[in-house]
Every structure is written in structure tokens, then in C-alpha cells.
Amino acid sequence: TIRDVAARVGLSTSTVSAALNGGGVLKESTRERVRLAAAELDYRPSRTALAFRLGRTGSIAYSLPVVDEGSVSLLGVEAYMVGARAAASAAFDSGYALTLTPPQLRGDAAWNMLGVDGVVLCDPEFNDERLNTLERLGVPVVTIERDASRPDSPYVVAGDYRGNAVKVLDHLRAEGARTIALLLPDASWSSTEDSRRGYEEWANAHGMEPIIRRVPTDRAHNDAYGATLDLISGSERPD
Secondary structure, three states: OHHHHHHHHOOOHHHHHHHHHOOOOOOHHHHHHHHHHHHHOOOOOOHHHHHHHHOOOOEEEEEOOEEOOOOEEOOOOHHHHHHHHHHHHHHHHOOOEEEEOOOOOOHHHHHHHHOOOEEEEEOOOOOOHHHHHHHHHOOOEEEEOOOOOOOOOOOEEOOOHHHHHHHHHHHHHHOOOOOOEEEEEOOOOHHHHHHHHHHHHHHHHOOOOOEEEEEOHHHHHHHHHHHHHHHHHOOOOOO
8 A cells, every 4th residue: 555655665655645646846766766665565556545536436337227126227138238338438448447337226325335437327217316316416427318307408318219200100101001009118218208209199190099008127028029919919900
């Protein structure tokens, strides 16, 4: 530790810190003596001490949506992993580490313990408590899709789910479909609501009765499959 280096050279820890970090008004011979002692002792600076001194930890969190009371994360969803890879590449290029947060991470103490410089928050739910906590702690946050309770937040990366729904529906209609169903995650994500809004507006404009099924997010793959089977074997069979 820095105390071991200080003891070896007979200087205070503050003087040793200044010598190692280029601070203070010290003779070059003193700095060199400290550097040699640090090398001999295999000194490594404390990550916690550096974070305190520099005001940053050099890491960014990537936080996925949480479902089923926080016990399930969506690591199996390819879109989120594509986003994580892109975020990691950008972080690495800027000298930062990227950390995936545990699904159960909640409250001020947990986020303080994680100690990151910023957070990328994917698909926040309506009035997302994580976003409220991070803003209260003063941690910079960018959301991928918006918290629908904060429509004017500037720190958002968003896709055009409403417009994309219309494009898909136009394509299906051009292929001859006239009864088109929509499966949606059962969540208050803005992407889900934007897709629903685009679908309903399109359906009304084309005289089609909307057929919407909500799929639980904790078992999205199996339940989407089951919902599809129910639709194509039922009285409202889509084409």
C-alpha cells in the first residue's frame, strides 16, 4: 500500500502520493526514490482511493429491464446483448470498463456500492424507480428508450417503434393480410406502448378490428409461442 512505500522511504503518505502522481513541489531525486521504492514493493494504487481523488471510477453500468420481482434479467434477448456489445466497445475506446448490473439491484445503498460513473438504462418502465434513484444520487444516466413518465428527458436513445409498426403492417397488407394480430410484452415500456399506438392507429385507418395479446416478460419466448398457437387455432384467427 502507499503506507508501505512511505515507510520504506521515510516520507509521509501525502508526499509519496504527490511524488507518484506528479503533484507538489518536490525534488526530482525524491520522486525517483519514491518510484523505485514503489516498484520494489510492487505497489498498486487503491482503486477506491483513486476514485475518491479523481472523482470517478472508470466504469459505466449497463442495466437491463427487470421482470418477475427482480429475479429474472433478460440476458437471453439478443437485442440487449447487441446493445451491450456496442456499449462495451464504446466504453473501452474511451478507457472505461462496462459492468452489467445484477437484476436485484435496488436502492441508494446498492447503487452507491456499485460505484459507477454513469449508467445506460435499457427500457425503463413507467416512473422507473432506478432512474429516480440515480438522479437523486447525481449519477449521469442515458436511457435506451424513454421512461414514458418523462417525455421531455433529453438523455434518451430511442427507436421509432410507432413508425416501424406502421411499416410492418403496410408490408403485411401489401402481401394480402387483412386480419393482423399484435403480440406485445406485458410491460410499461415506451417501446411497447409506441408499437401499440402505431398498430391501433393503423388498424382504425384501415377498418381492421385490433387483435392484441400481452405476453408476460418473465417467460417471453414460451409464452409468445403459446399466444401465437392460441390465436391461429381460435375464432379470431389472423392471416
